Amino acid sequence: MPLHEACTTLAAEATGESVILILDASESASSCQRQIDALARELIEKTRVDRIYFLGNPVAYPANEFARQSSRWFQENRLRASLLIPLLKEIRREQLARQVVIGSGAIYDLDEVNEQLPNLLLVSVGEALTPYPGLATELASPNTESLLASLRDPIVRVQIAGPGFLPVFWHPSDASSYRLDYQDGSFMLIGENLSHYTVRLRYLCEAGQDLQAKITHRSGVENIFPMEQEPAWTAEESPQGWLTPDESALFDLAAAKQPFTCPCCLQTKLQDHLRCHRPGEGILPKSIYNTLRDTKGLVLLQREESRVRYRTFPNSVLQVSADKVAMMSRGARVASLFRFDRETGRWQTDREMEPYYKVGEAGYVITV
Secondary structure (H helix, E strand, C coil), X not given: CCXXXXXXEECCECCCCEEEEEECCCHHHHHHHHHHHHHHHHHHHHCEEEEEEECCEEEEEEHHHHHHHHHHHHHHCCCXXXXXXXXXXXXXXXXXXXXXXXXXXXXCCHHHHHHHCCCEEEEECCCCCCCCCCCCCEEECCCHHHHHHHHCCCEEEEEEECCCCEEEEEECCCCCCCEEEEECCEEEEEXXXXXECCEEEEEEEECCCCEXXXXXXXXXXXXXXXXXXXXXXXXXXXXXXXXXXXXXXXXXXXXXXXXXXXXXXCCEECCCCCEECCCCCCCCCEECCHHHCCCCCEEEEEEECCEEEEEECCCCEEEEECCEEEECCCCCCCCEEEEEECCCCEEEEEEECCCCEEECCCEEEEEC
């Protein structure tokens, strides 16, 4: 199948304590309102609760207003049915948060939604919330400490993958964040032991296919979450600017495979000379283009009339044709080309990228 480009975001806290609180205000739970209220206040105080919902109601209530408004909110939702489907779309927006339902009496549609909410935790303070045993994880009348202990299961690993998946941009992208891994023709984006796991992605994948995030907790519990596609981003992700006139002239010679004088060592060089030692700037060689001296990774150079524009790629991944990407692994000095095989649905190593790899009519990719 052909590749297409899509965007998505995974929102996740490393602590595993981000909570969406769902309260039961129905008639069946009216005699337990005081216990539900008290337990909700404890969770708001001791965990990260941003939003509160009531069964049967998709409207979110601000957690920081609960202490002052709880009585009124319970009354507003007194006639709501004990259902999760009306708020399913809203509570799934933060994929990795724990959804904690506190109430009394059966949730009528639980068998329809429990597989879509792998982080669901039921807390009954009276009658059971599950219509029959084993349908979902349920704690019966827990004290605050035992409930908090059930929520404290930090995330230790996130793995994002899918058919034909290859991220071309992700943020944050620093060395302490996610890494791109390649195994047996497939790419995976992996985060381990991070302070937070929230990541924003623009990626390639097979048309009609979605990504999945595999979440591993410290306890060993693993959950798989589908990642929904978002509208294409409009923000420019690639820093860009212009080479100087002298650098533009050097680029023209190198791209045409003509000899040129290196501005660093003043010797005649050929196209494969991309880095050189700069006097007084340490022992490591840097780009012969002074404008790019502090840049690392892939750079696209494009002649536009009298000037040459440059674009850098923070993740060192660039799609160079419909089924081909250039990629520079962390610590590597040379970029590699990968080709997507539509018949097998796998990425294959093509070859090392030449010093000035032609893209389009007037573009060339280099490594710095």
